[in-house]
Amino acid sequence: MNDWLGCDGSGNEPREIENIPMARRALLGGALASLVWWARGKTALAGVALAPPPRQIERDILVVIFMRGGADGLNLIVPHGDDDYHKNRPTIGVAAPKNKIKNAKDRALDLDGFFGFHPALEPLKPFYDKGKLALVQACGSFDQSRSHFEAMALMEHGQGSTPGGLSGGWLARHLSSAPGHNDSPLRAVALSNIMPESLRGATSATALNSLDDFRLILPGAGSKEKAENERAQQNAQRARQILSSLYEGDDAVAHAGRETLAVLDSLRRLDPKNYKPAHAAQYPDSEIGRGLRQVACLIKGDVGLEAACLDHRGPFLWDTHVAQNNLLPAQAADLAKGMAAFAQDLGNELQNVTIIAMTEFGRRAAENSGFGTDHGRAGVMFLLGGGIKGGKVYTKWPGLSPDDLEAPGDLKVTVDYRDILGEIVAKRLKNENVKAIFPGHESKFWGVTA
Amino acid sequence: MKISRRDWLKMGGASGGALLLGGCSKVVQRVTAPHLEAPFSPPAHSDPIVRLLNRVAFGAAPGDVARVAKLGAEKYVDEQLNPDGADEWILLARLRGVEVFETGAIEMRDTHVEPMLRGLQQAAILRAVYSRHQLQERMVDFWTNHFNIYARKGDGTYFLPTEQTKVLRPHALGKFPELLKASAHSPAMLSYLDNNVNQKGRANENYARELMELHTLGVHGGYSQKDVQEVARCFTGWTVENRFLRRKGFYRFDESKHDNGEKTVLGHKIPAKGGEKDAEMVLDILVRHPNTAKYISEKLCRYFLGESAGNWPQKTAQIYLQTGGDIKAMLRPLLLSDELKNGPPVIKRPFDFLVSSLRALGADTDGGQALQEHLRQMGQPLHLWPMPDGYPDRTQAWTGSLLARWNFAIALTHGAIKNTSLNLPDLIEKRDATATLTEIILGHCAGEKPDLIRTITKNLHGIKDEKSVKSIAAMLLCTPEFQWR
Numbered sequence: 001m002n003d004w005l006g007c008d009g010s011g012n013e014p015r016e017i018e019n020i021p022m023a024r025r026a027l028l029g030g031a032l033a034s035l036v037w038w039a040r041g042k043t044a045l046a047g048v049a050l051a052p053p054p055r056q057i058e059r060d061i062l063v064v065i066f067m068r069g070g071a072d073g074l075n076l077i078v079p080h081g082d083d084d085y086h087k088n089r090p091t092i093g094v095a096a097p098k099n100k101i102k103n104a105k106d107r108a109l110d111l112d113g114f115f116g117f118h119p120a121l122e123p124l125k126p127f128y129d130k131g132k133l134a135l136v137q138a139c140g141s142f143d144q145s146r147s148h149f150e151a152m153a154l155m156e157h158g159q160g161s162t163p164g165g166l167s168g169g170w171l172a173r174h175l176s177s178a179p180g181h182n183d184s185p186l187r188a189v190a191l192s193n194i195m196p197e198s199l200r201g202a203t204s205a206t207a208l209n210s211l212d213d214f215r216l217i218l219p220g221a222g223s224k225e226k227a228e229n230e231r232a233q234q235n236a237q238r239a240r241q242i243l244s245s246l247y248e249g250d251d252a253v254a255h256a257g258r259e260t261l262a263v264l265d266s267l268r269r270l271d272p273k274n275y276k277p278a279h280a281a282q283y284p285d286s287e288i289g290r291g292l293r294q295v296a297c298l299i300k301g302d303v304g305l306e307a308a309c310l311d312h313r314g315p316f317l318w319d320t321h322v323a324q325n326n327l328l329p330a331q332a333a334d335l336a337k338g339m340a341a342f343a344q345d346l347g348n349e350l351q352n353v354t355i356i357a358m359t360e361f362g363r364r365a366a367e368n369s370g371f372g373t374d375h376g377r378a379g380v381m382f383l384l385g386g387g388i389k390g391g392k393v394y395t396k397w398p399g400l401s402p403d404d405l406e407a408p409g410d411l412k413v414t415v416d417y418r419d420i421l422g423e424i425v426a427k428r429l430k431n432e433n434v435k436a437i438f439p440g441h442e443s444k445f446w447g448v449t450a
Numbered sequence: 451m452k453i454s455r456r457d458w459l460k461m462g463g464a465s466g467g468a469l470l471l472g473g474c475s476k477v478v479q480r481v482t483a484p485h486l487e488a489p490f491s492p493p494a495h496s497d498p499i500v501r502l503l504n505r506v507a508f509g510a511a512p513g514d515v516a517r518v519a520k521l522g523a524e525k526y527v528d529e530q531l532n533p534d535g536a537d538e539w540i541l542l543a544r545l546r547g548v549e550v551f552e553t554g555a556i557e558m559r560d561t562h563v564e565p566m567l568r569g570l571q572q573a574a575i576l577r578a579v580y581s582r583h584q585l586q587e588r589m590v591d592f593w594t595n596h597f598n599i600y601a602r603k604g605d606g607t608y609f610l611p612t613e614q615t616k617v618l619r620p621h622a623l624g625k626f627p628e629l630l631k632a633s634a635h636s637p638a639m640l641s642y643l644d645n646n647v648n649q650k651g652r653a654n655e656n657y658a659r660e661l662m663e664l665h666t667l668g669v670h671g672g673y674s675q676k677d678v679q680e681v682a683r684c685f686t687g688w689t690v691e692n693r694f695l696r697r698k699g700f701y702r703f704d705e706s707k708h709d710n711g712e713k714t715v716l717g718h719k720i721p722a723k724g725g726e727k728d729a730e731m732v733l734d735i736l737v738r739h740p741n742t743a744k745y746i747s748e749k750l751c752r753y754f755l756g757e758s759a760g761n762w763p764q765k766t767a768q769i770y771l772q773t774g775g776d777i778k779a780m781l782r783p784l785l786l787s788d789e790l791k792n793g794p795p796v797i798k799r800p801f802d803f804l805v806s807s808l809r810a811l812g813a814d815t816d817g818g819q820a821l822q823e824h825l826r827q828m829g830q831p832l833h834l835w836p837m838p839d840g841y842p843d844r845t846q847a848w849t850g851s852l853l854a855r856w857n858f859a860i861a862l863t864h865g866a867i868k869n870t871s872l873n874l875p876d877l878i879e880k881r882d883a884t885a886t887l888t889e890i891i892l893g894h895c896a897g898e899k900p901d902l903i904r905t906i907t908k909n910l911h912g913i914k915d916e917k918s919v920k921s922i923a924a925m926l927l928c929t930p931e932f933q934w935r
Contacts, residue, residue, distance in 0.1 A: 068836075068837070069836075069837070144675070145663075145669055146659070146675060146678070147659070147663050147669050148837060148838075148839075149663075149664075149669065149837075149839055150669050190850065192850075193827075193828065193829025193830075193850070193851045193854070194829055194842065194847045194848070194850065194851075195846055195847055195849070195850045200846055205850075206850060207829075207850025207851055209827065209829065209851060209854065213827070214853060215853075216853070216856060216857065216860070217857045217860065217861070218860060218864075219860075219864045219866055239856075239860070239921075239924075239925075242925055243856065243925075243928060246925065246928065246929050246930065247930060249930050251930055251934075252797075252845050252846065252849050253797070253849055253852070253930040253933045253934070254930040255849070256849035256850060256852055257852050257930060260852045260853050264853070313836055317603070317836055319656075321644040321654055321655075321656040322644050322647050322654065366652065367652070368652040368653070368654050368655075369647065369648070369649045369650075369651050369652040369653070369654065370644060370647035370648070370649075370654050372644070372654070374654065374655040374656065375655065375659065407675070408675060408676075408679060
């Protein structure tokens with residue numbers, strides 16, 4: 001009952017295929033052949049002789065997590081050694097590690113005698129101790145607007161402070177200028193329905209809402225009856241062929257459609273639904289947990305992934321204008337559990353992976369009347385990976401006394417976010433074109449990479 | 451030479467035994483050309499009536515093209531600008547029991563959030579699909595995003611029904627200053643942007659900032675951080691009733707929380723002891739500001755004309771200033787402009803795509819959960835955009851989720867969406883299926899695009915039974931052309 005354009009499930013080519021122009025057929029043949037390469041000889045099609053091109057890329061796989069909403073760096077990486085911290089935050093401040101009045105579970109976890117983790121970041125502590133996790137404090141851009149959207153756009157475009165000018169994203173510029181070549185349709189992915197600005201202009205970037213569902217679903221798909229299920233799959237293949245002939249145009253949608261079809265082909269041999277994380281890693285059942293799990297699946301599937309972008313909104317968003325202490329612990333725990341599970345799952349493969357968690361700005365030093373914090377300036381960055389020189393908080397601490405703060409009471413930015421990204425691009429992604437990726441900026445490296 | 455993926459696919463095809471033909475060379479050239487920006491030369495719809503219906507309405511429903519052709523563009527636009535009289539009975543019938551919108555927010559707090567949210571989404575879908583007041587619904591879509599509220603923050607879901615009925619619907623085609631005033635007093639907005647806890651001492655800046663950045667002046671609208679703080683002070687005490695034995699969930703001014711000192715906003719002095727009047731003065735300053743005229747006009751033009759709107763933003767801003775922000779007056783010339791008729795098309799957001807598909811094929815739908823799940827997969831679950839800027843209107847934001855659109859098209863045409871059905875044979879009558887469906891789905895434009903017709907007929911040649919009609923309809927909804935309006 002589920003015939004799709006004359007495909008009767010017999011496995012015979014439907015007669016209409018004859019009408020597809022020859023060029024199309026060549027292309028379709030190519031699409032099939034391409035599977036062979038991705039599968040590295042593991043599939044039934046392995047009989048077709050086709051040598052895989054040599055792996056040319058010796059750069060890290062980059063995973064960028066954007067904490068949307070302006071994460072409060074001062075309560076995540078707590079400057080407990082600064083007396084002014086608790087003066088600014090009498091109610092919502094995180095207790096110092098040595099505070100004897102508060103419960104141990106409510107105290108900061110000391111990192112270096114001056115800074116401490118929010119207790120909810122505990123899952124990341126082992127990676128800091130092992131030297132895999134570096135933290136950057138008082139980090140940010142020179143955006144003065146304190147607008148989420150302005151500050152995010154600026155960072156994702158790789159700019160300093162002037163709005164406008166650059167239309168493409170910094171990751172897109174990295175991908176187009178990186179040495180070597182990688183034609184995988186899964187070279188850059190966003191685990192989201194909406195493409196982030198950092199990938200704007202990337203010629204091959206795909207938004208994958210969910211890897212599990214990334215397939216064409218024809219009537220009968222998932223049926224318990226084997227024959228019906230098979231027919232649905234054949235029909236999906238047929239639909240794919242028709243789609244590729246409809247998507248030959250030159251507009252933005254046609255271009256994106258071709259990418260989508262190529263990704264469908266590449267993903268066919270992965271089985272993300274039945275993906276089993278290694279080393280007993282337990283991902284949280286949250287957007288970030290599911291997202292990172294899928295990135296791990298892509299990394300292990302060796303599909304040519306080079307950059308993955310994820311948004312971290314968390315259960316409550318990072319925009320904690322009110323009742324911050326009711327929101328931040330769950331936010332921080334979600335992120336920390338997700339990142340820790342990911343690193344654990346990757347095991348030795350973490351050696352060639354760099355994870356950055358960043359945010360558009362930090363928050364006001366002083367708490368407000370609703371026990372929250374308003375938009376501020378400097379924030380924090382988390383760097384996790386085998387090639388990261390971790391176990392250290394990188395910063396030039398600007399201080400929190402009234403004289404040290406920038407009007408109207410914000411932590412000053414002393415680490416330009418482009419310095420950190422630039423170093424990772426140069427050292428871990430092996431792309432020397434840092435100046436072209438962050439135009440108008442002379443990157444100063446802080447030594448965050450090993 | 452750098453080899454692109456597509457070239458590589460073709461080389462694979464060649465070595466796999468197929469022929470590598472000259473016909474590919476065009477493609478090769480295009481893909482290897484280095485470009486940072488995604489290519490943008492969308493196909494144009496050439497039929498002005500189809501175009502008009504795509505912009506003023508959520509696409510053409512059966513019979514619409516003929517009706518507008520008879521009426522003429524001007525009369526149609528005027529009719530839509532002045533929504534009058536009862537709506538379609540089918541809509542009113544289906545909305546019964548769904549829109550429990552007259553009930554106060556707090557009375558509904560015993561309801562579970564999920565069914566309420568489903569009801570809200572359902573009402574929005576039903577109205578967009580079936581309302582005869584299509585422009586009204588388009589503007590509700592526009593303002594719902596302009597004054598975005600995230601249903602899952604706090605009591606958002608409970609406040610959203612009144613946000614729709616008391617704030618957005620009555621003013622969608624009214625005067626912007628009235629709309630803004632209603633929004634500033636709205637419990638949904640007061641709680642979404644935390645003004646309900648904004649009080650003297652340390653003011654909460656959240657609403658003050660977004661009021662200027664997103665609702666009125668725009669981020670480059672000439673306000674400073676100091677202005678944000680001063681506006682926040684003016685709004686101290688604007689809150690939502692939450693006291694014991696009071697009718698909760700309504701706007702209330704709490705004098706005791708108000709900062710009664712003197713303030714300066716955008717150079718205007720706001721005298722001390724103004725009480726509730728302080729923020730009203732702020733709203734007045736903002737709606738009269740030329741940058742508000744500019745910002746609102748730019749956004750309206752982007753919604754109706756896309757990213758290349760010529761000098762329409764300036765013209766529209768002039769009308770705003772002359773008419774005191776009369777939305778109808780701003781829209782009329784825009785909707786009848788040559789740019790709308792001839793300019794490049796605008797990307798359909800998933801909601802546009804879903805509603806226009808249902809309209810084109812005359813679907814019978816309850817707008818319920820199964821349909822909403824498709825909308826979520828496509829990336830636009832209604833009332834669930836967390837940030838205050840609303841769903842993006844950039845093209846690139848939406849090109850990554852085509853697969854979900856294709857799956858929706860297949861499911862819709864094959865009757866695989868619960869409580870949503872089509873009657874394709876009725877639609878086609880006894881005419882040629884491909885030609886008829888192409889006309890219904892893509893408009894007359896398809897007749898002037900022989901390439902597309904050729905592609906479709908070549909692939910779908912010779913199939914005449916009912917099953918293939920479904921497939922043809924699915925593929926037409928999947929075309930790149932149908933993703934633009």
